[in-house]
Amino acid sequence: MKTDKTIKVDYLARVEGEGGLKIRIKNGKIADLKLNIFEPPRYFEGFLRGRKYSEAPDITARICGICPVAYQMSSIHAMEAVFGLKVTGYMRELRRLLYCGEWIESHVLHAYMLHAPDFLGYQDAIQMAGDHPEIVKAGLRLKKIGNNIVNLLGGREIHPINARIGGWYKIPAKKKFMDLLDDLKWARDTAVDVVKFTSTLNFPDFERDYEFVALSHPDEYALNEGRLISNKGLDIAVDEYEDHFEEIHMSHSTSLHSKRKGNGAYHVGPLARFTLNYDKLSPIAKQAARDAGLGKECYNPFKSIIIRAVETLWACDEAIRILEMFEMPEKPCLDYDICGGIGHAITEAPRGSLYHRYRLDSRGYIRTTKIVPPTSQNLRTMELDLHEFVPPRLDKSTKELTWECEQAIRNYDPCISCSCHFLKLDLIND
Numbered sequence: 001m002k003t004d005k006t007i008k009v010d011y012l013a014r015v016e017g018e019g020g021l022k023i024r025i026k027n028g029k030i031a032d033l034k035l036n037i038f039e040p041p042r043y044f045e046g047f048l049r050g051r052k053y054s055e056a057p058d059i060t061a062r063i064c065g066i067c068p069v070a071y072q073m074s075s076i077h078a079m080e081a082v083f084g085l086k087v088t089g090y091m092r093e094l095r096r097l098l099y100c101g102e103w104i105e106s107h108v109l110h111a112y113m114l115h116a117p118d119f120l121g122y123q124d125a126i127q128m129a130g131d132h133p134e135i136v137k138a139g140l141r142l143k144k145i146g147n148n149i150v151n152l153l154g155g156r157e158i159h160p161i162n163a164r165i166g167g168w169y170k171i172p173a174k175k176k177f178m179d180l181l182d183d184l185k186w187a188r189d190t191a192v193d194v195v196k197f198t199s200t201l202n203f204p205d206f207e208r209d210y211e212f213v214a215l216s217h218p219d220e221y222a223l224n225e226g227r228l229i230s231n232k233g234l235d236i237a238v239d240e241y242e243d244h245f246e247e248i249h250m251s252h253s254t255s256l257h258s259k260r261k262g263n264g265a266y267h268v269g270p271l272a273r274f275t276l277n278y279d280k281l282s283p284i285a286k287q288a289a290r291d292a293g294l295g296k297e298c299y300n301p302f303k304s305i306i307i308r309a310v311e312t313l314w315a316c317d318e319a320i321r322i323l324e325m326f327e328m329p330e331k332p333c334l335d336y337d338i339c340g341g342i343g344h345a346i347t348e349a350p351r352g353s354l355y356h357r358y359r360l361d362s363r364g365y366i367r368t369t370k371i372v373p374p375t376s377q378n379l380r381t382m383e384l385d386l387h388e389f390v391p392p393r394l395d396k397s398t399k400e401l402t403w404e405c406e407q408a409i410r411n412y413d414p415c416i417s418c419s420c421h422f423l424k425l426d427l428i429n430d
Contacts, residue, residue: 023390030391035383035409045369053079053338053364054165060356060371061159066109068159069102069150070349071371073224074356077345079165081239082360083336090327091167091334092224094153097322098163099223099347100315101149104187106350107270107308107315108146110413111198112139115305118407119201135197138190142312145180145187149319152176167333177323184320191313192288198306199292204404206389207299210381211263212272215348221280221314222273224347229276232263239344241355247372258377265380268352269412270307271298282321285314301385301411308350308413338364349374351413375414382412 024032044063048056056075061068073095080087087095112135113125122128129136147157152172154160162169213234217226229235236244247256260266274281274289278296281289289310298307340362346355352374359368389408393401 030387033383033387045371048366048369051366053360053366057163058161065158066106067102067349069098070347070354072163073347074345074354076163076165077224078343078356078358081343081345082341083339085166085334085336087167091329093322096223097149097319098153100319101146103315103350104146104312105143107312108139108142111305111308115410118410142187142190145183148180164333166336171329171332174326174328177326181323184316188316188320191316195288195292195309195313198309203300203302206302208388210267210299212275213266213268214272214276214353215346216277221277222348228346238346241344256376257380258372259380265384267381268374268377270304270311273348274298274307281314282317284317285310288313304411352377378412382409
């Protein structure tokens with residue numbers, strides 16, 4: 001085996017934006033590794049400046065077509081923090097329902113269509129469907145059920161428009177919610193099978209001592225509210241986020257890398273939520289996790305597909321709970337007074353914690369904005385995974401190593417477009 005090699009990727013195909021990967025091996029060790037995910041500038045933070053506070057939820061929802069609810073909810077909660085507004089009761093429960101819909105559709109899309117083909121040896125879900133049509137059909141139906149929740153409550157499946165500061169523009173009739181129940185009960189039963197299926201996949205023997213970071217709430221599996229905690233001692237209110245975390249520019253990437261001040265890289269997303277909040281899962285989700293061989297902690301990023309399945313099951317179960325206790329609020333939105341100030345919020349997007357901060361003037365116009373998405377928080381951790389994952393596998397063929405590097409990155413579901421042929425690898429003797 002030659003110990004000096006260069007793994008070079010000029011272009012990462014089917015990724016939101018553009019990127020590349022270059023790993024230089026010297027004497028069997030990584031001398032240099034750079035994962036570049038460089039999206040074209042989109043200027044969301046810039047063009048929110050001067051906009052009215054009420055425009056932020058609908059504008060930020062356009063940042064992502066797969067997790068618009070996360071961007072919308074983080075902006076709403078940040079604005080409510082400025083106005084001293086607290087949404088409670090069933091209006092709050094409906095926010096959790098909307099988020100459940102997003103988790104279902106996003107997790108299922110990733111697990112079935114993007115990640116499962118990696119483990120089963122297929123280039124994509126279309127090839128997989130030839131041998132496993134029942135798996136793909138079940139995945140498509142599950143995803144549709146998640147989309148139906150977002151469509152009903154959010155006003156449309158993509159970039160929902162019904163959520164607002166203080167509550168909702170309109171709350172649909174009870175019957176329309178009840179019409180979701182039968183499908184959700186099928187989805188819950190099917191999600192149990194999905195957990196079982198994912199647990200049978202072949203996982204590389206790979207673990208790292210991550211600092212997991214996620215929201216935690218004393219009474220529930222956190223979605224919209226809570227404190228930000230980690231397994232390394234962090235426990236802060238969301239408005240303290242920038243005292244403990246910072247984004248840094250990397251010379252090899254136009255995407256910012258986020259790090260915890262004094263601690264470095266950290267990990268957000270399903271593994272972090274599961275490990276930090278296991279006790280808040282519903283009984284059926286806990287049992288499915290145990291049956292899948294998971295303990296209360298998981299440090300193997302390849303097993304994130306199992307945990308996404310567990311969170312899908314939890315989201316189905318939580319949605320059913322919310323619907324079965326349905327109570328129509330007296331009015332769809334709370335009254336409030338506009339004022340100036342700074343508002344912070346973190347909600348749990350499918351891919352991990354999503355931070356928003358806004359400064360408003362006294363008329364409610366946005367003066368500054370900061371948005372830190374989950375992917376930028378995980379970028380450094382992805383690089384560190386590759387630092388440890390690649391060297392023991394240098395005796396593999398280019399094709400095998402390419403495949404496994406694809407999986408290592410795709411564990412984080414960094415973007416919806418990172419599906420088949422994520423990496424095109426050239427192995428060059430140094």
